[in-house]
Amino acid sequence: MKILILGAAGMIGRKLLDHLAEQGTISGVPITGAVLHDVVETTPPAAMPFPVEVLASDYAAPGGGERLIATRPDIIFHLASIVSGEAEARFEEGYRINLDGTRALYEAIRAVPGYVPRLVYTSSLAVFGAPFPEVVDDDYLTAPASSYGVQKVIAELLLADYSRKGFLDGVAIRLPTICVRPGRPNAALSGFISGIIREPLNGLEADLPVDDDLRVWIASPRAAVGYLVHAASLDTAPLGARRSLNMPGVSVTIGDEIEALRRRAGDAAVNLIRRRPDPAVARVVGGWPRNFTAARAHALGFAGDRDFEAILDAYIEDDFRPAGA
């Protein structure tokens, strides 16, 4: 079984790659080769149990879709996109990469007779826009509040239509906010959700721009990789025409996060969190959905994190490297 990962150099792409390198299989079927695509060169893990081809290119450029599927991968993980803030700031570029690039990939697949790969598309909470009910169910409308969200919904709709017509076999998974993100702080507005855990565990200060009672919908990187792999091997017949799934997550307040950190690492860690209220950040992040039933995903066997403690443990096991260790 051959695979293709778009966005292989990103955080989730890299975690997925590490997982697949370790397993060597998806659902018991051996992986016989992988194409790793990103806009930059992906550095694969040192020991890969299958041959790997690294591609670095603008996949939305003419002919990009055809090049990506030249090996006729059986499973395509599509994690590539321009992020939310950039899609908002660069209107044309956001549509070119997130919409036109994705559509060109679907079209390249459609053009190959008899080729019907599984395509796992990573979508986002950004497909939803306020107002929401306290708990969002699987029938709630997608009314995005950003260009990025619109591009994600359109890619989902096209995926469903191309699947319905038998051109490909798609599953779109809407990931919660990923927490705890490893690595250095980044510029994302949601960065503090991971930062107030990761930085204090590493003995560093972290800014908290919102109130303790802000509720967020999160999943660990480990859970996200699990969702991708499950979506790759799922029986899609029960999905019918509805190929987009809200993934399971954990609904926690910032206060819940802080108390979990206190239990794990003590007051000294918690004291590294600096309260720096930022009404602009609070307004944007406060406009995101806070809780989901994810009932269809649960019924289809997608299994998430048990609770925030489990998310914290996953970070410590997978990514935490004590200073000097």
Next chain:
Amino acid sequence: MKILILGAAGMIGRKLLDHLAEQGTISGVPITGAVLHDVVETTPPAAMPFPVEVLASDYAAPGGGERLIATRPDIIFHLASIVSGEAEARFEEGYRINLDGTRALYEAIRAVPGYVPRLVYTSSLAVFGAPFPEVVDDDYLTAPASSYGVQKVIAELLLADYSRKGFLDGVAIRLPTICVRPGRPNAALSGFISGIIREPLNGLEADLPVDDDLRVWIASPRAAVGYLVHAASLDTAPLGARRSLNMPGVSVTIGDEIEALRRRAGDAAVNLIRRRPDPAVARVVGGWPRNFTAARAHALGFAGDRDFEAILDAYIEDDFRPAGA
């Protein structure tokens, strides 16, 4: 105030044009000129109170969007599309006309600095796909069961995003099934919904392919024209990011229609309805939503037909011409 009608030669386009020719204004503001576009030449009403330019072209061809807005119309009524069955049979052409043509129009508008026209986009029940609740509310997800429906939702999403960014000022109205359609029977699967009224009133037989208890969501052509005009002059501020509205309609069974026909035209008319069950038609039409709250549209002042009797009366007043009269 200048206007542009895309799809001016179609049934609703023509009814809108007749109405505007009669009024000479929209919401009290005089119309000073109209561009009438369709893929065929539109024949305007004999007496027009404002200058009219007729354009016949493929609006999705390169440069099509720019040509349409050359006069900088203040209000654009976008009624043009490839119909559902054709979009299903001709995949590429459906996307080219319904998606790419519409997007090119939006892009042409965005390219003109300071030009922010009102754009009224006619959408459809086809944005919804089974299963539904018995009554669909304004928060229900759009999960289309056809390529046409996908193209309509995407055009809605782009309209909302271009509106949010201030490039245009859009309103998408999702029309119920139009009944009673005037003219000759057409090939639409839903044709019988109008046919079982129109044909018997004209002394002709009509086939009924479904059971009497099938429930449908309908509006008269007169109501549809009212929705278009109201959408053209509506204050869009209360819409927020959600620019798509389920229009009011009347939820009736085929049996309700038949009994209204009997009260109006007697048993002789009803006896012209021939029961010719067609499971394929019953399956498709039975998969359409049957009832809506249309709560937002009502709150925004969109006023529909009172009941099926009013729909029947509207047909008789507006379109019925007794044989030999």
